[in-house]
Amino acid sequence: MKFDDADTVELKCKQLVDLIKSSNHTVVHTGAGISTQAGIPDFRGPKGVWTLEKKGEAPQINISFDDAIPTKTHMALKALIEQNKVHYIVSQNIDGLHLKSGISRTYISELHGNMYVDECSKCKRQFVRKEATKTVGKKSSGDICRGSLSLRPCRGGVLHDTILDWEHELPDNDLDLGITHSGIADLNIVLGSTLQIVPSGNLPIRNKKFGGQVVICNLQPTKHVGFFLLFFLQ
Template identity: 65%
Template structure:
């Protein structure tokens, strides 16, 4: 359970601002902003989505800093009333929509701060995902650094050794003398190198970064969306609480992420898939060894793309925007007519 995960972390005082009240856009604003988001996605050639704990709350996993978050209630000596186990939690509507958007080439990459494994369970390919803080369903070898899917969540956090031999030789690969340890980071650990590189480079070359369900307080992950802005791309933040980067965003939507993405999918006329256990690698790991390592060739390929687009390009020094002016500009330029879905669909073709 997420409470157990939080309790397993080392004591740490700087957990960010907790318990900030949630706010909601009016229904009219919500609909209009979703149409703008759909249009921005159609105009973008490279879109990156940054996900936080807020996309998993509808699966029964509490967030950390919300009004009923784990750390917010912890200060009051309380625990969340809803706390589904990681083993039982299933991907939410948002997880399934993101998988479909990747398959439809509307989203090119996802950067996640979550350790709950729901992106993994949804069937999202590893080459399209950076897991910056680890995954409860992944073991990593201490020697060859290869990662393997577990059939159950780890019982430890903080990169502790399980003593289990590396599984690299089980699928005909070269045997390794290393031992497996949990891949969940504690406060003092560095972020996984390849995950961080892929996240930074994808964010830098992106035309559009969309933040879902995160207050962007933990760095460096919380600052990665700014790489998109620095290189001239657009930033959209979807969250119930204010974030420290709202004033740098081109569009801020204060609403439930499930509802935002469902509305966008309706505008784009893309069907929302349902969760299928046959795509769940955690289930498949019960009977076979499944590797979850980022391939070196994918890292090298992206490095070439990043250097070709960003090397020598001067980053924008002034990041602070007046959010109201950005939104007013988008809203003013947005054609509010009954033909809006058709116009957006034509842009996506």
């Protein structure tokens, strides 16, 4: 694994700042790597779940999801959205830290679900949980549709978790919005993802055919070598 030295990182950061300033529509694609500082392991990193499993070792999880708090990266993204510098986030993460940071759901596509969000099986409305779900794979929580201030609960609606299993299709609305924003972006920025899982891993390069630019910040190279403008190894 190769690491950029401090001077190279500083230079690339300045270049990234210039790209963000000149961009009219910036989309950030986030993977598990942005949550490692919160104590949540990633998958393919040096201490990732799958990396350690290949060695016959168990991942070190030092915190529960309910106790995990947003990292500096999560809070920086919130600030950039508030300043109209970042316009949308496409996330592969299910840890709910974007939601905890205070970013409105209208700015996020959560492609693989959220352990703090349940969905009604009938009306498809979503509800935020106080504690992380104990199920995965769109299983019933046993709760019924609660409705909202303006809409009554639907009859027969049962809540289930929103976390996808391998056989599930990505949620249509989140995927459609992710595709649209990624395609029209002047700048797609990837943070903490090897982009191995498709179709989410292919979204950041959708803007290339329209002259858009791609920046990738990750601990290791991704499969999209040759598509990015800047690559951070730090």
